[in-house]
Amino acid sequence: MHDQIETVESGYEYLLAYAAQGKDTDETSGNAASEVRNRLSAMADAALSIASMLEDDNSTFKWVVVDDARKAHAAISLVLEQKGISSEMVDNLNASIHLRALLTDLFLLSEAKS
Numbered sequence: 001m002h003d004q005i006e007t008v009e010s011g012y013e014y015l016l017a018y019a020a021q022g023k024d025t026d027e028t029s030g031n032a033a034s035e036v037r038n039r040l041s042a043m044a045d046a047a048l049s050i051a052s053m054l055e056d057d058n059s060t061f062k063w064v065v066v067d068d069a070r071k072a073h074a075a076i077s078l079v080l081e082q083k084g085i086s087s088e089m090v091d092n093l094n095a096s097i098h099l100r101a102l103l104t105d106l107f108l109l110s111e112a113k114s
Helices: 002-019 035-054 060-080 085-094 096-114
Strands: none
Touching: 002 035, 002 085, 002 096, 035 085, 035 096, 060 085, 060 096, 085 096
8 A cells, every 4th residue: 555655645746836837737739648647647546546455444544544535536536537637726636625634544544554
């Protein structure tokens, strides 16, 4: 699960920088996916993977992480469905309670295992 946690954490750091750029869209010439889309896709996959790894665990807190991971995945998916991803949209995703809850859960989970 370490790789998935790293993907979410580093993706969030990238999104903070992207949000500060003031871009109207991520659309590029050609069919190549933009870097922000690649990062968001990886984060969405990691969130689902985290939920999947923990869903059979009977620990109460791990059920919270599963729920937050699914909600974060839904929020990220909404952004990915858009034709163009603006800095403002990413800024709103960064501020989303769902993504922040997952990040905080992962920090707490990592510290509890230390």
